Amino acid sequence: MEGLTATRPLPSPQLLQRKAADHRRTSSPWPGAFFPAGQFAAMILKMNFRGIFLAKCLVVLFSCVKGSADEDPKVYGIQNSSVFLNIPDFKVEKQQEITWLKNSIHLTKGKGSNVKYYKDRKKYEMFTNGTLKIDCLVEEDSGNYKVIVYNGMGSLQVEKNLLLSIQEIVSKPEIKWICSQKLIKVICEVKQKNKPALYLLQNNTMLSVNGPIYTNGTWKIEYPPKARILTAKFQCEVKNDVSKRTDDQEIKCSDDETPMQIQQVDDELKYRELPQSLVHAP
Known part of the structure; x- marks a missing residue:
């Protein structure tokens, strides 16, 4: 038809959406992947958080290692x-x-x-x-x-x-015990100024006790057995970083014990010096 100019048809909405998607895909830092704007921003923040958290963990780890290595002997x-x-x-x-x-x-x-x-x-x-x-x-x-x-x-x-x-070298410990109709108690004590490590063993098994308690120049721990009749071997052990001493006693408590009878057997106590750390003659 003369006098008329041909016009190009407008692209459909579907075509415009596909072109926009193609543009975002080619400009994405991950070619071939498409992320909506909100999802992409969330992913970037998540990656930054992980990087910061990892860096903090490494700082803490290296600080711990450095601190342990720098401890003075x-x-x-x-x-x-x-x-x-x-x-x-x-x-x-x-x-x-x-x-x-x-x-x-x-x-x-x-x-x-x-x-x-x-x-x-x-x-x-x-x-x-x-x-x-x-x-x-x-x-x-x-x-x-x-x-x-x-x-x-x-x-x-x-x-x-x-x-x-x-x-100082620890003093010799003593084992005492009480046998009565109402009470059985084993006592481990040592007379010295500085606080030592005190342990009480029954038949070579370490007992869980509180203390030690300091009274009138004596450190002591006490153990009240639950049994009404007691026959066992006890060992009192006292030590520090340079020495160790023990006292061994066999204790027998029965129903015929008189009330509040305190018993103690004098026996030769064992003594042993512990090896010293970093102490060597040239």
Whole structure:
């Protein structure tokens, strides 16, 4: 028909939706995947949260590992004896300068056999390998000790801390018991100033008891058996980080016991010193 211009038909709504979907698919960070706007935003937030949570977990984990690795070694000494403080995990050479301090106060400083002493020469002795010997130990010798090592060029090689704890040998314990018509009680006690670890065993089995309780210079724990008649072997054990002692008794309680009869058998008590931590002669 003359005088008329042909017009292009408008695209259908379905075609427009398909083209829009194709555009979003090609511009998505995951080609070939289609996410509605709300779902895509939620996914991004979720991924960010997981990343932050993982990072926090790693920080906590590394902090825990670092804290355990940085703990200062502990050394135990016995009162009135000697202790040797070694340089942990390090071999000293002749040209290196070694300094020992206690609570930031200089004790010794030297290189090889040339050693300067800032404190009592009779109490302290430093060997050529850097080991520090302390004699005539008293409770006041407990504290933080630091060793510093420099090489011949003046560069820092080692800086280590040691925690020294001076303890007394535990006193001998005693087992006492009460046999009566109304009560049976086994008592483990030790006379000393400092609090020890006290244990009571029945036929080689550890008993669950409260305490220890401190009264008039004596630490003690008590165990009231439920049985009306008791025949068993008991062991009282007292120990700390440097020593241990025990007392063994065989206890027999029957119905014919007189009321509130306290029994104790004097017996030879066993004594044993525990090995000391990090205490070695050079």
